[in-house]
Amino acid sequence: MLLVSEIIANKDVYTAGLLKRGIENAEMLLDEIISLDSDRKSTQTKQDELLAEANNAAKSIGALMKQGKKEEAEAVKIKSSELKARTKELGTKLEEIKADLQNKLYQIPNIPNKDVPTGQTEEDNEVLFTVDSLPQLTDDSLAHWDLIKKYDIIDFDLGIKITGAGFPVYKGKGAKLQRALVNFFLDQAEEAGYNEVQPPIVINEASGYGTGQLPDKEGQMYQLTNSDLYLIPTAEVPITNLYRDQIVDEKDLPIKHVGFTPCFRREAGSWGAHVRGLNRLHQFDKVEIVQIEHPDKSFETLDTMVKHVESLLKKLELPYRLLKLCAGDLGFTSCITYDFEVYSAAQKKWLEVSSVSNFKNYQANRLKLRYKDSNNKKQLAHTLNGSALALPRIMAALLENGQTADGINIPLALRPYTRFDKIS
Incomplete structure (x- = not known):
């Protein structure tokens, strides 16, 4: 605010x-x-x-x-x-x-930072980096929605039976790969100094207003019937709200948390080929990194968070690019956002897998999240968060880019977690 x-x-x-x-x-x-x-x-x-x-x-x-x-x-x-x-x-x-x-x-969003590109749509986003070469697959290569049927690792029909479209069931090595990715991301965050928390996945109205998900203009959140409770759209919400109505010590900054949660989004209005398979779901898993930082250091911290996400993609051996979002494509509460996209070789398209944002004092003002400076004066902190990482599109890219004639290769960094090197 x-x-x-x-x-x-x-x-x-x-x-x-x-x-x-x-x-x-x-x-x-x-x-x-x-x-x-x-x-x-x-x-x-x-x-x-x-x-x-x-x-x-x-x-x-x-x-x-x-x-x-x-x-x-x-x-x-x-x-x-x-x-x-x-x-x-x-x-x-x-x-x-x-x-x-x-x-x-x-009702008023955050102000874009001065170096945010001008523009209103994703076409106006600034591409800062793209890998030198993209993977090339054979003509008989399959998209991930065909691969998961071939190897019986994710079942969308069962998800529809149990819940509805957009709620897949992960099976066998598909479930193990999901768990491996979560543990890998959490371990990497812990090595980077983040303290792991496991927050609730249901929030109240105060939490929704605190981080800016309410009022929900786009109708993206699931509200529980006959209550003021909502399923979380991202772990950012409960983790940042840990510090709502708090005054923290300046010496404790930065405060660094990582959390793994399922996330729920209605994705109202979504349609077309871009939502096939794992490209867009109503329920998905994500590891989120959150920092509460001193205003003088938040942009330096933003850079370190971007580098952390970049390191994950490199270790997963995924081709990626980095974008700076234009003003019109920014989230409501963000003043600057960097997006990472991985290349899906079978779909021949880029898939967004992470957003890393600095909110400056916008969320902190809503949250009444402050710190005492050296003069014992209360000041608003800065908040930042990033996906590190969202799993569905990472999974899609790993399956598509890793496919061979005799199975799907698992990146070396994940093999200690999966305890198998191939899906076949």
């Missing part, structure tokens, strides 16, 4: 940032925020003045009674009651203004 004080001080910068995102009514939205904040301040001032007047009046009643000025005391009592009633009315109005202001702020 944007800070009102920063909007007021840098309105032109914030207007330009929102326009860069493609929000045409940016200036009007910010003017509404500034106006509501002005109303909040003036209402608060009036309430404070009336409350002080009421308190002074109440104090004078006893003195008047002692002086035998009963009629004057009764008149002051009436005035004091009127003042208190007006104070209560202003209090109600103030709470309404605060709620309206909060709701308006919830």
Whole structure:
């Protein structure tokens, strides 16, 4: 959530940032925020003045009674009651203004960082790196949705029977490969200094608002019936919310966590060939890295997180490319995001497998996540997160790129975890 004080001080910068995102009514939205904040301040001032007047009046009643000025005391009592009633009315109005202001702020996304490319669609994303060569398969090579049937390692029909489309059942070596990937990613994160946590996969509304998944404009989250609980879309949500309403010590920064969870997304509106097989699911597994960092160091930390994800892809021997997302393709809460994509040789397309983002103080402001600086002053922390990694498309690329005439080769780094070197 944007800070009102920063909007007021840098309105032109914030207007330009929102326009860069493609929000045409940016200036009007910010003017509404500034106006509501002005109303909040003036209402608060009036309430404070009336409350002080009421308190002074109440104090004078006893003195008047002692002086035998009963009629004057009764008149002051009436005035004091009127003042208190007006104070209560202003209090109600103030709470309404605060709620309206909060709701308006919830509707406004984070401002893109200055070096985020201009553009509105994925075609405008900046490709920063691409591997030198891409794998070439034979003409009879299969896409992963055919490979999984051939080797009987994932069953979509059983998933449909049990739940519905987008909920596959992993079997045999398919299940073992999933588990191997999870353990490999967790071990690599632990070596990089991340502390593992296993958070709940169901969150409440406060958590959803804290990290920016609520309000859910795109209808991507599954809500549990007759409750204010939601299935998580990513482990970022519960892990970051571990520190909601907390003041951490500056000396403890950075705080580094990694967590493995299933993730749930409705993927409303998804259709077409790009959603076949493992390309897009309603339930999938993911290992997530999260950091809470000092504002002065968050971009340095972002670079280290990007390098960590890159190291995973190299160890998996997967061809990849790195993109910097344009302003229009950024997530709602992000100020800058780097995406990793792996090349699917059978599909002849790039598949997104990781997003690494810096939110600066946007989430921290929602979360009320602060630290005390050297002057003992409370400051908003910066939050960052990254997929390290999401499993379905990694699995798809491993199956397709590793296929041979006599089976699917497993990368060397995974073999201690799978305890087999080939799916056949």
